[in-house]
Amino acid sequence: MARKVVITGLGATTPIGGDVPTTWQNSLKGVSGARTLEDEWVARYELPVTFACRASNRPDEVLSRVEAKRMDPSTQFAVVAAREAWKDSGIEDIDHDRLAVAFATGIGGVWTLLDAWDTLRERGPRRVLPMTVPMLMPNGPAAAVSMDLGARAGAHTPVSACASGTEAMSMGIDLIRAGKADVVMTGGAEAAIHPMPIAAFSAMQALSKRNDDPEHASRPYDIDRDGFVMGEGAGALVLEAEEHALARGARIYAELAGSGVTADAYHITAPDPEGLGATRALKAALFDARAQATDVVHVNAHATSTPVGDKPEYTALKAALGNHVDNVAVSATKSQTGHLLGASGAVESVLTVMAIYERKMPVTINLESQDPDIPLDVVTSVRDMPGGDVVALNNSFGFGGHNAVVVFRNV
Amino acid sequence: MASNEEILAGLAEIVNEETGLAPEAVELDKSFTDDLDIDSISMMTIVVNAEEKFGVRIPDEEVKNLKTVGDAVDFIAKAQA
Numbered sequence: 001m002a003r004k005v006v007i008t009g010l011g012a013t014t015p016i017g018g019d020v021p022t023t024w025q026n027s028l029k030g031v032s033g034a035r036t037l038e039d040e041w042v043a044r045y046e047l048p049v050t051f052a053c054r055a056s057n058r059p060d061e062v063l064s065r066v067e068a069k070r071m072d073p074s075t076q077f078a079v080v081a082a083r084e085a086w087k088d089s090g091i092e093d094i095d096h097d098r099l100a101v102a103f104a105t106g107i108g109g110v111w112t113l114l115d116a117w118d119t120l121r122e123r124g125p126r127r128v129l130p131m132t133v134p135m136l137m138p139n140g141p142a143a144a145v146s147m148d149l150g151a152r153a154g155a156h157t158p159v160s161a162c163a164s165g166t167e168a169m170s171m172g173i174d175l176i177r178a179g180k181a182d183v184v185m186t187g188g189a190e191a192a193i194h195p196m197p198i199a200a201f202s203a204m205q206a207l208s209k210r211n212d213d214p215e216h217a218s219r220p221y222d223i224d225r226d227g228f229v230m231g232e233g234a235g236a237l238v239l240e241a242e243e244h245a246l247a248r249g250a251r252i253y254a255e256l257a258g259s260g261v262t263a264d265a266y267h268i269t270a271p272d273p274e275g276l277g278a279t280r281a282l283k284a285a286l287f288d289a290r291a292q293a294t295d296v297v298h299v300n301a302h303a304t305s306t307p308v309g310d311k312p313e314y315t316a317l318k319a320a321l322g323n324h325v326d327n328v329a330v331s332a333t334k335s336q337t338g339h340l341l342g343a344s345g346a347v348e349s350v351l352t353v354m355a356i357y358e359r360k361m362p363v364t365i366n367l368e369s370q371d372p373d374i375p376l377d378v379v380t381s382v383r384d385m386p387g388g389d390v391v392a393l394n395n396s397f398g399f400g401g402h403n404a405v406v407v408f409r410n411v
Numbered sequence: 412m413a414s415n416e417e418i419l420a421g422l423a424e425i426v427n428e429e430t431g432l433a434p435e436a437v438e439l440d441k442s443f444t445d446d447l448d449i450d451s452i453s454m455m456t457i458v459v460n461a462e463e464k465f466g467v468r469i470p471d472e473e474v475k476n477l478k479t480v481g482d483a484v485d486f487i488a489k490a491q492a
Contacts, residue, residue: 064431065431066429066430066431126459126462127459129456130451130453130455130456130459131456134452
């Protein structure tokens with residue numbers, strides 16, 4: 001019998017709150033984190049998209065000045081969220097050789113990389129900061145979290161674009177089940193609201209161009225959706241072997257019962273239109289969790305609000321859950337937070353865990369006219385989750401054809 | 412051209428900016444690595460910032476000879492002369 005994995009700590013810094021309680025409460029109210037960007041570079045480069053979901057709290061105001069200056073913003077977000085999750089777990093005495101990290105990012109230290117390039121061109125090689133390489137490397141967040149916690153059982157960085165955060169949690173399950181760690185700090189962080197990624201995502205027609213109405217731009221499942229809205233921040237979840245958590249009398253939020261990770265092997269950016277890869281991930285995750293399709297009551301969907309992306313996820317849910325899909329309440333919280341790329345799976349898992357723990361499901365905003373091709377039961381005002389034993393899913397999909405699904409169960 | 416006292420004060424400011432150490436902890440006889448716990452990456456940042464502040468060039472191969480704060484002050488003073 002595989003070791004059971006439970007969640008004992010949560011952390012988040014998002015466009016709708018600087019911590020878990022604020023993010024959670026706002027997710028139930030239904031608020032938009034999207035704002036017009038005030039940065040001078042928006043006009044300087046005549047960016048086609050002029051808004052995004054900025055994190056509500058700047059991480060360099062939470063960290064000390066010296067800490068912050070040695071970290072890319074993505075790492076700053078990771079450390080802020082991981083510290084909250086660690087404190088929340090209440091873990092004090094631990095064998096640090098049995099504590100691992102699986103902390104993801106989609107892009108990594110893009111601010112550091114491009115600032116250093118600007119510095120090289122404008123001021124020469126001597127002025128390129130010696131900290132540039134450790135700050136830009138994509139394993140920077142995992143490494144910083146590992147040092148911060150003294151986690152010595154390995155610090156891992158799954159990188160699978162927008163599936164990264166969820167894949168990190170899948171890796172965390174594997175580490176605990178394989179006996180390589182008793183506790184894993186998992187999560188994802190992203191800080192890519194920089195003119196270059198905005199221009200690049202925009203060039204591929206992935207971003208909403210609703211510049212005159214940012215708060216209504218992220219609208220998953222709406223017939224008038226026109227792309228995703230970039231977000232930034234981090235989510236963190238402490239995974240713990242159940243016996244380890246019980247032995248210390250920990251508060252347990254939920255069980256992380258299983259995961260499924262697959263690849264489409266279809267197209268570098270477009271999802272398989274039939275959602276075959278996502279279907280296999282869903283089925284694999286349910287099998288891994290020893291759950292039936294009919295156990296599922298709630299899904300926090302990937303649902304980024306792109307015209308091409310939202311429908312294949314529905315197709316996959318229908319294929320994996322059958323007619324039971326009609327009984328499942330779906331929340332698309334990117335409508336509020338925007339798309340945190342490699343952090344999105346972690347933030348949405350935090351919300352899914354809170355949904356099980358509090359038996360309330362977060363809100364999907366901006367759904368005015370639901371796409372008739374996606375007849376899901378979308379949670380548009382806060383709704384109670386049924387009592388009794390429940391299973392909830394979090395889906396994440398990434399460019400490259402990456403599909404990752406995690407399965408949560410009440411304890 | 413700055414006096415040795417001015418160079419020390421300027422260095423202390425740079426060290427504080429990089430490491431958070433109190434400027435008054437940056438004294439002439441203090442070793443960068445053993446006393447001030449400054450790693451090689453921070454040391455290079457301090458060197459480059461000192462070059463800019465004092466208008467001097469501190470060659471990479473010279474940095475290993477700057478063991479104490481006093482060594483750095485002397486080097487910068489000579490380089491400015």
